Amino acid sequence: MELHAAGENALILYLGHDTSPAIAARVQAAGTAIAAALGSDLIDLVPSYASILVIYDPLKTDHLDVGRRLRAALAGLPPGVDLEGRSVILPVYYSAETGADLEALAARAGISIEEVISIHSGTEYRVYAIGFAPGFAYLGQVDERIAAPRLATPRLKVPRGAVAIADRQTAVYPAVSPGGWNLIGRCPTRMFDPHATPPMPVAVGDRVRFEPVSRARFLALGGELA
Numbered sequence: 001m002e003l004h005a006a007g008e009n010a011l012i013l014y015l016g017h018d019t020s021p022a023i024a025a026r027v028q029a030a031g032t033a034i035a036a037a038l039g040s041d042l043i044d045l046v047p048s049y050a051s052i053l054v055i056y057d058p059l060k061t062d063h064l065d066v067g068r069r070l071r072a073a074l075a076g077l078p079p080g081v082d083l084e085g086r087s088v089i090l091p092v093y094y095s096a097e098t099g100a101d102l103e104a105l106a107a108r109a110g111i112s113i114e115e116v117i118s119i120h121s122g123t124e125y126r127v128y129a130i131g132f133a134p135g136f137a138y139l140g141q142v143d144e145r146i147a148a149p150r151l152a153t154p155r156l157k158v159p160r161g162a163v164a165i166a167d168r169q170t171a172v173y174p175a176v177s178p179g180g181w182n183l184i185g186r187c188p189t190r191m192f193d194p195h196a197t198p199p200m201p202v203a204v205g206d207r208v209r210f211e212p213v214s215r216a217r218f219l220a221l222g223g224e225l226a
Helices: 020-039 064-077 102-109 113-121 217-222
Strands: 001-003 011-016 043-046 051-056 087-094 125-130 135-142 153-156 162-166 169-171 177-179 182-186 207-212
Touching: 011 064, 020 043, 020 051, 020 064, 020 125, 064 217, 087 113, 087 217, 102 113, 102 182, 125 177, 153 182, 153 207
Parallel strands: 087 207
Antiparallel strands: 001 011, 011 051, 043 051, 087 182, 125 135, 125 207, 135 169, 153 177, 162 169, 162 182
């Protein structure tokens, strides 16, 4: 464990240096312990692949006190934490209509489009981090057979719900935005809704599977093709 200052009212905690389900589980467990230890002194927790940014109220406490309380809270965590996380299933309409890069990705991998869909939907992914936008969950790891580098020229507009691959990560775009990931389908589930409780269907540490659905089912679930 490494703890460093990250601003006048923030500390960053490093729990490892790799991307793995074990470290993701430890980040999740540490976040729960930190929230309980700091209580109302905590403003926000921002988990990532192997770290947690802890933002606290500087009018109530300081770096030294927060650091002491973090170490005490984490001292009780067993070294081999292995949280399962919630299991979340996201429907996906895989098609050339919704996945502009599906055919090219299959050709690059030397397999059929059907095999790409089978491999992508047959893998369970861990939510490693959320960002660059609210609800954008970085999921890993994608099977090596369908891993693909980011596009040389990012698109100016990627539709909400686009399911995409970049290297060995996959994600669902929560809103219309620029993006350089390879598009293979579209998900009707809203990945971020500020009016919902909770506002996101997934959290760091959760496990995600994609379920292929037909065009009609996609539309019935609220999917958009525009």
